[in-house]
Amino acid sequence: xxxxxxxxxxxxxxxxxxxxxxxxxxxxxxxxxxxxxxxxxxxxxxxxxxxxxxxxxxxxxxxxxxxxxxxxxxxxxxxxxxxxxxxxxxxxxxxxxxxxxxxxxxxxxxxxxxxxxxxxxxxxxxxxxxxxxxxxxxxxxxxxxxxxxxxxxxxxxxxxxxxxxxxxxxxxxxxxxxxxxxxxxxxx
Numbered sequence: 700x701x702x703x704x705x706x707x708x709x710x711x712x713x714x715x716x717x718x719x720x721x722x723x724x725x726x727x728x729x730x731x732x733x734x735x736x737x738x739x740x741x742x743x744x745x746x747x748x749x750x751x752x753x754x755x756x757x758x759x760x761x762x763x764x765x766x767x768x769x770x771x772x773x774x775x776x777x778x779x780x781x782x783x784x785x786x787x788x789x790x791x792x793x794x795x796x797x798x799x800x801x802x803x804x805x806x807x808x809x810x811x812x813x814x815x816x817x818x819x820x821x822x823x824x825x826x827x828x829x830x831x832x833x834x835x836x837x838x839x840x841x842x843x844x845x846x847x848x849x850x851x852x853x854x855x856x857x858x859x860x861x862x863x864x865x866x867x868x869x870x871x872x873x874x875x876x877x878x879x880x881x882x883x884x885x886x887x
Contacts, residue, residue: 781817790816794826803830821851821860828863837867841876858887 744752781787790813797806807830814823824847831840844863851857861883868876 782820782822784816787813787816787820791822791826794823798826798829803833806830819850821847821856823847824850825856825859825863828860828867832863832866832870835870837870840864841867841871854887858884861887 742754744754746752790809794806794809794813797803797809807827810823810826810830814820814827817823824843828840828843828847831837831843841864844860844867847860848857851860861880865877865880865884868880
C-alpha cells in the first residue's frame with residue numbers, strides 16, 4: 700500500500716505542475732475597451748513611483764491675461780461699494796434725519812440696514828461710530844471708525860472718521876491713539 704500511495708503522490712504532483720505550467724503559458728484574455736476618437740482620447744502617463752497622471756484635454760485649459768494693478772493705481776481706482784443703490788440712499792437719509800433728531804436707536808437701525816446693502820461703504824461705518832460715541836460706547840466707536848477707514852475713498856471721509864477716533868480716544872484717555880489721530884488729521 701505504501702508503494703501505491705507513492706505512485707499516486709507522484710502522479711498528483713505531476714498533474715498539479717502541468718496544470719500550473721499550462722496556465723502560465725496561456726495568453727491573457729483580451730479586454731476590449733471602447734474606442735474613443737483620437738482627438739479626445741487621453742493618454743495616461745505612468746511615473747516610476749506608480750502614480751498615474753491623466754492630463755487635461757486642451758479645451759479645458761484656458762489661458763487669460765490678468766490685469767496687474769500697480770500700488771499707485773490702486774489708490775486712484777474707485778470700487779463699487781453700493782452707495783449708488785436707491786434703497787441705500789433712502790436708508791442713509793433716514794439715518795441722517797434720525798441722528799439729527801437725537802433718535803440714536805432709530806438711526807442705528809437704519810444705518811445697519813444700509814450697511815447690509817453696501818457693506819463696504821465708509822459712510823455707514825461713520826454714522827455707526829458717531830452713534831456709538833453718542834451712546835457712550837467709545838471702544839465700539841473707535842473700532843467702527845477704524846473699519847470705516849479701510850473703505851474710505853476720500854480725504855474728507857477719512858478726516859471725519861479720524862475725528863471720531865480722536866473723540867473716542869479722548870473719552871477712553873488713550874494717549875497713544877490720541878496722538879495717532881492728531882497726526883493723521885494733520886496729514887489730511
